[in-house]
Each structure stands twice: as C-alpha cells, then as structure tokens.
Amino acid sequence: MTTYTAPIEDINFLIEDVLDYHSHYAKYLSYAEATPDMVEMIVTECAKFCETELAPLNQSGDKEGCQLKDGKVTTPKGFKESYQAYVDAGWQGISHPVEYGGQGLPPSLGLIRSEMLGTANWSWSMYPGLSLGAMDTVIKHGSQSQKEIYLPKLTEGVWSGTMCLTEAQCGSDLGRISTKAEPQKDGSYSITGSKIFISAGDHDLTENIIHIVLARLPDAPKGTRGISLFVVPKILVNEDSTLGEANAVSCGTLEEKMGIKASSTVTLNFDAAKGFLIGEENKGLEYMFTYMNNARLGTALQGVSSAELAYQISLPYVKERLSMRSLTGKKFPEKEADPIIVHPDVRKMLLTQKAISEGGRAMIYYAAKVLDELEQCEDEQASKALDEKLGFLTPILKGFLTELGFESANLGIQVLGGYGYTKEWGLEQIVRDTRVSTLYEGTTGIQALDLLGRKMLMERGKTLRSFANEIMGFCKGHSLISGNPHKLRMNKFIWPLTKAVFNWQRYSLQIASRAQKDRDLIGSASVEYLMYSGYITMAYCWAMMAQTANEEIAKKPENIDFYRAKVRTAEFYFERIFPRIKTLGKTMMAKPRSLMRITSEQF
Ligand SMILES: Cc1cc2nc3c(=O)[nH]c(=O)nc-3n(C[C@H](O)[C@H](O)[C@H](O)COP(=O)(O)OP(=O)(O)OC[C@H]3O[C@@H](n4cnc5c(N)ncnc54)[C@H](O)[C@@H]3O)c2cc1C
Numbered sequence: 001m002t003t004y005t006a007p008i009e010d011i012n013f014l015i016e017d018v019l020d021y022h023s024h025y026a027k028y029l030s031y032a033e034a035t036p037d038m039v040e041m042i043v044t045e046c047a048k049f050c051e052t053e054l055a056p057l058n059q060s061g062d063k064e065g066c067q068l069k070d071g072k073v074t075t076p077k078g079f080k081e082s083y084q085a086y087v088d089a090g091w092q093g094i095s096h097p098v099e100y101g102g103q104g105l106p107p108s109l110g111l112i113r114s115e116m117l118g119t120a121n122w123s124w125s126m127y128p129g130l131s132l133g134a135m136d137t138v139i140k141h142g143s144q145s146q147k148e149i150y151l152p153k154l155t156e157g158v159w160s161g162t163m164c165l166t167e168a169q170c171g172s173d174l175g176r177i178s179t180k181a182e183p184q185k186d187g188s189y190s191i192t193g194s195k196i197f198i199s200a201g202d203h204d205l206t207e208n209i210i211h212i213v214l215a216r217l218p219d220a221p222k223g224t225r226g227i228s229l230f231v232v233p234k235i236l237v238n239e240d241s242t243l244g245e246a247n248a249v250s251c252g253t254l255e256e257k258m259g260i261k262a263s264s265t266v267t268l269n270f271d272a273a274k275g276f277l278i279g280e281e282n283k284g285l286e287y288m289f290t291y292m293n294n295a296r297l298g299t300a301l302q303g304v305s306s307a308e309l310a311y312q313i314s315l316p317y318v319k320e321r322l323s324m325r326s327l328t329g330k331k332f333p334e335k336e337a338d339p340i341i342v343h344p345d346v347r348k349m350l351l352t353q354k355a356i357s358e359g360g361r362a363m364i365y366y367a368a369k370v371l372d373e374l375e376q377c378e379d380e381q382a383s384k385a386l387d388e389k390l391g392f393l394t395p396i397l398k399g400f401l402t403e404l405g406f407e408s409a410n411l412g413i414q415v416l417g418g419y420g421y422t423k424e425w426g427l428e429q430i431v432r433d434t435r436v437s438t439l440y441e442g443t444t445g446i447q448a449l450d451l452l453g454r455k456m457l458m459e460r461g462k463t464l465r466s467f468a469n470e471i472m473g474f475c476k477g478h479s480l481i482s483g484n485p486h487k488l489r490m491n492k493f494i495w496p497l498t499k500a501v502f503n504w505q506r507y508s509l510q511i512a513s514r515a516q517k518d519r520d521l522i523g524s525a526s527v528e529y530l531m532y533s534g535y536i537t538m539a540y541c542w543a544m545m546a547q548t549a550n551e552e553i554a555k556k557p558e559n560i561d562f563y564r565a566k567v568r569t570a571e572f573y574f575e576r577i578f579p580r581i582k583t584l585g586k587t588m589m590a591k592p593r594s595l596m597r598i599t600s601e602q603f
Pocket of ligand 1 (some may be wrong): 163164165166168169171172173196197198199200258260265436439440441442444445446449521523
C-alpha cells in the first residue's frame with residue numbers, strides 16, 4: 001500500500017530559510033494573521049489530514065473508480081466522508097476573502113495545502129481543486145450579487161465548481177467552441193451545447209455544482225473574440241440562497257480513463273440551461289485566463305506531487321532490496337548481498353527524483369510569492385510587472401514540471417524493477433495518474449507556444465530580460481568576486497548558471513530574428529525553449545537552496561546532514577540534469593526544414 005509522509009522539513013526549509021515567507025508575509029497588513037505560528041499550524045494540521053484521511057484512499061479509489069448510474073456519479077468509498085472532514089476543518093477557504101467566509105490567508109499557503117492534498121491523493125484533490133478556479137473567476141469578474149450568491153458556499157466547500165471549456169471538436173483551439181447562449185427576457189441566458197472531459201462535472205460530494213461555462217452569443221464575432229463566460233449552477237439558487245429546482249444540465253457519460261480513476265471526468269449536456277453572464281459579453285476568454293493561470297499552477301503541482309510520491313516509495317525500497325555487490329567491494333558484508341542503493345545507476349534514478357521533487361517545489365513556492373505580491377500590490381505599474389512575471393513563469397512551471405514529474409514517476413517503476421510494474425506498490429498508478437498532467441490545462445505544446453509566442457516574442461523579451469537580470473543579480477552577488485563567504489563552494493553553480501542565462505537571452509534574440517523569415521521556427525523551437533527555460537529556473541532555485549544550505553550548516557550544525565543533502569543534490573542537478581540544456585539549445589536552433597519538408601502523404 002502507498003503511504004504519504006508530508007515532507008515538512010523540506011517545506012519549512014523553503015518557507016523559512018530559502019524564500020523567507022515570514023518576512024514576506026509581515027510586509028502586508030492583510031497577511032497579519034499569517035504569523036509563523038499560524039503557518040506552522042496549517043502545515044502540520046494539513047499534513048496530518050493528508051496522511052491519515054487522504055493517503056489511505058489513494059489506491060482503493062483507483063481500484064474502485066467512479067460510477068455513473070441513472071445520470072449521477074458516485075465517488076469511491078471514503079471520499080464523501082473525507083471531503084466532509086475537509087469542509088468541517090475549513091480547509092477550502094484558507095486563502096479566500098474573509099467577507100465570504102474564508103480565512104484571508106495568503107494564496108501561497110493555499111498552494112502548500114494543495115500540494116499536500118495532491119501528493120496524498122491526486123484524484124481526490126481535483127474536486128476541491130477545480131472549485132478554487134471557479135471561485136477566483138467569480139471573485140475577479142463576477143458581479144456583486146454573483147459573489148454574494150456563490151462565494152460563501154464555494155468557500156465553505158459545500159458547493160463545488162467546474163471549468164467547462166472543452167468540446168468534442170476542440171480543446172486547445174477554444175475559438176471554435178459552439179455552445180450557444182441566448183439572451184432571455186429576465187436577463188439570464190439559455191445555454192445549449194455539450195462539454196466533454198469535465199473534471200468534477202458530476203459527483204456526490206457536494207449539494208450543488210457551479211459550472212463556469214464558455215459559450216457564444218447568437219451575434220458574437222467568430223473566433224476567440226466572440227466567447228462569453230457564464231455561471232450555470234447544477235441546481236438553481238433561490239433569491240434567499242436556498243436551493244431551487246434542478247437546472248437543465250445532465251451528465252451524459254463518465255470517461256473510462258488511463259488514470260485518475262477516482263476523479264470523475266464527464267460529458268455535460270446543457271439543454272437550454274439557465275446561465276448568468278459573468279462580466280461583459282465576448283470577454284469570456286480573457287476572463288478565463290485568470291482561471292487558467294491559477295489552474296495551471298495547480299496542475300504544475302501535479303508534477304511535484306508525483307515526483308515526491310514516487311521518491312517516497314522508491315527510497316525505502318532501495319535500502320531494503322538486495323542485489324549483487326557494490327562495484328567497489330562489499331558495503332554490507334553481513335548481508336547476503338548489498339542493497340541496491342549502493343549501485344550508481346540506482347542512485348542516479350533516485351537523485352533525479354529527489355532533484356525534481358525538491359527543485360520543483362522550490363519553483364512553485366517561488367512563483368507563489370509572486371502571486372501573493374500581485375494580490376497585495378496597489379500600484380498599477382508594479383502590478384502589471386508582477387502579472388507579467390507570473391504569466392511568464394506559469395507556462396514554464398506547468399509544462400516543465402509536469403513533463404519532469406512524469407519522468408520521475410516512470411523512474412520509480414524502473415527503481416523497483418518488476419515490482420514497480422505491479423499494482424501493489426502503487427508506482428504504476430502514479431505513472432497512469434500523472435500522465436494526463438502534460439495534457440489538461442493546455443498541453444505542453446500549447447504552454448510552449450504561449451511562452452515563446454506570447455510571453456517572449458510578443459512582449460519583445462521584456463519579462464525574460466527582467467527575470468534574467470534577477471538571476472544574473474543573484475549570480476553576481478554570490479560569485480567569486482562577491483563578498484559571499486561561500487563563494488568558493490558556490491562557484492560550481494554560479495558559473496554554469498550565468499553562462500546558461502546568457503545563452504537563454506542569445507537564443508531568444510536569434511529565434512526572434514530568424515522567426516521573421518520563417519514562422520515555423522516558433523513552433524519547431526517552442527517545446528525545447530520551454531524545457532530550456534524550465535531547467536534554468538530550476539537551476540536558479542537549486543543555486544538559491546545550495547547557498548542557503550551552506551549558510552545554515554554554520555548556524556545549525558545539529559542538522560548538518562539535512563543541509564549537506566541539499567548541497568549534494570544541487571551538485572547532482574548541476575552535473576547530471578542541467579547539462580540537458582546543451583542538447584536542447586542545439587535542437588531548438590535547428591531549422592524547421594526536416595520537420596516540414598516531408599509531405600502529409602509521405603508520412
Ligand atoms: C482527464 C481529463 C480531464 C480534463 N478536464 C477538463 C476540464 O475540467 N475542463 C475542460 O474544459 N477540459 C478538460 N479536459 C480537456 C483538456 O483540457 C484537453 O483535452 C486539452 O486541452 C487538449 O485538447 P484536445 O484534447 O482537444 O487536444 P487537441 O487540442 O486536439 O491537441 C492534440 C495535439 O495537437 C497539439 N496541438 C493542437 N493545436 C496545436 C497548435 N496550434 N500548435 C501546435 N500543436 C498543437 C496539442 O499540443 C496536442 O499534442 C480534460 C481532459 C482530460 C483528459
């Protein structure tokens with residue numbers, strides 16, 4: 001059976017030492033409640049909930065899956081009870097506005113909660129996870145009355161939310177959606193159409209489900225400019241906030257999927273369902289981006305979660321499993337053979353998992369700080385810059401971390417050999433569960449186009465330059481010519497990082513210039529560009545962690561093993577993972593000719 005132990009020491013290392021969340025929270029009056037004691041309480045209590053309530057349902061939920069009967073979806077045994085416990089403990093609204101029943105804590109704390117929920121049981125975590133996006137959309141773009149009607153129950157968690165974008169003919173290309181919205185005399189809209197692959201679209205955990213739906217008005221312009229956003233409750237809500245009659249929304253099919261079997265994924269049919277416009281007509285896709293950015297950060301977490309869980313299963317196994325002897329002579333002569341942790345190749349796989357999970361967590365927590373700053377920023381220009389930075393980081397985190405999370409889960413199977421391939425150990429489930437993370441919320445290909453096309457080329461490299469300057473500033477401040485007392489130890493990280501950031505900007509300029517002659521270069525380079533950017537962002541995070549660990553070794557010698565492990569994992573990352581950028585740099589700059597010359601018929 002898989003179990004989960006929340007990596008509290010790793011989490012605290014980031015929030016207390018590397019990223020200093022405490023001083024960051026102390027800067028803002030609205031985060032006054034986020035005292036160190038409160039943060040510690042949230043982390044430990046959430047860890048307990050995840051370890052005892054959610055982790056035990058991970059494998060049983062996978063085995064049982066969801067069921068569709070008479071148009072209603074039921075979740076696996078134990079899901080309802082644990083969801084009720086989650087609601088009773090007030091976990092859903094920890095970082096949502098106090099006026100709607102939330103605790104008003106920083107969004108970064110909400111992400112830490114989501115990471116633990118997701119690692120313990122990803123399928124379960126999708127039910128509250130989808131609601132978070134719906135809540136954010138209503139908060140940012142809903143009318144006052146929509147906020148009053150929907151937010152209190154969503155914040156409490158007794159209602160949940162969904163995101164209804166995809167239709168049979170289009171997922172990435174949302175400009176082609178055809179669900180119709182016809183204005184009614186009473187100011188509402190009649191919504192007709194089918195949405196497919198809707199996560200948490202129907203289930204038995206909450207008394208109502210609030211669907212956020214993309215649809216088109218009769219006279220709307222074609223393409224993405226003619227899409228509007230609607231709130232469509234499963235059960236209509238009376239003026240006094242009590243539940244009224246059922247809306248015309250039905251669940252058609254429950255998808256049979258490769259993984260996340262305990263998360264319901266359904267087709268929803270809207271048959272002249274009553275919907276209410278969010279914001280202005282034809283601005284739906286623009287509004288949806290708020291939802292998508294948060295959802296994409298939430299999905300990036302799946303990469304970290306699967307890497308962490310796969311590592312947690314692999315680690316005890318490699319210490320127990322015996323096979324042959326170490327190449328440098330017996331390490332455990334009292335045993336029949338040495339445990340496989342002595343073998344360099346096994347260590348390479350284990351360290352890759354560790355580097356991805358801890359490096360990925362650092363990337364998310366780093367971005368979460370930007371999210372907090374953006375929420376608190378009152379200056380228009382500074383707010384724009386923060387929004388652009390988050391917009392730049394989001395596709396990197398989503399695309400890169402989900403790809404690496406899958407790699408890490410897959411390595412887990414390899415580490416366990418034949419046992420990894422069996423159900424008992426839970427690794428094959430992680431591989432099946434996490435495979436979808438590179439697809440939903442925008443495929444890696446779509447994230448890559450967003451990064452290179454919109455966030456780099458259309459912005460003329462503005463955000464890239466400012467992020468690159470920040471990393472270069474860090475490198476300078478810790479280099480051989482700085483006053484950093486650990487500069488000699490840090491040089492092995494600082495020098496390759498400096499070179500890579502320089503090349504990142506050089507390649508970006510070259511792509512911008514060559515793409516003017518050949519637009520296909522954007523598409524042929526984009527995924528490599530995204531991965532290149534991801535490896536650099538992770539290298540920056542590992543360099544920061546190594547610097548902090550070096551400082552802490554002197555301050556807390558009693559924890560020397562923990563900090564040394566950080567420095568050694570950083571060394572591993574820089575020596576054996578970071579050099580992947582060399583190949584990426586080469587392939588990303590190759591001309592698209594070999595991709596484009598072969599005709600469709602010649603395939
Ligand atoms: C389990 C699951 C849960 C989901 N949950 C939800 C949900 O809650 N709500 C919701 O609305 N949707 C949901 N989806 C749908 C999901 O977001 C889409 O499947 C995804 O966005 C991809 O769209 P698609 O399947 O239509 O693939 P397509 O868009 O057809 O893409 C197919 C391939 O073509 C590539 N491609 C497409 N266009 C381009 C281009 N212009 N340039 C380069 N490459 C391109 C893609 O990268 C991909 O590799 C879910 C899907 C799954 C499997």
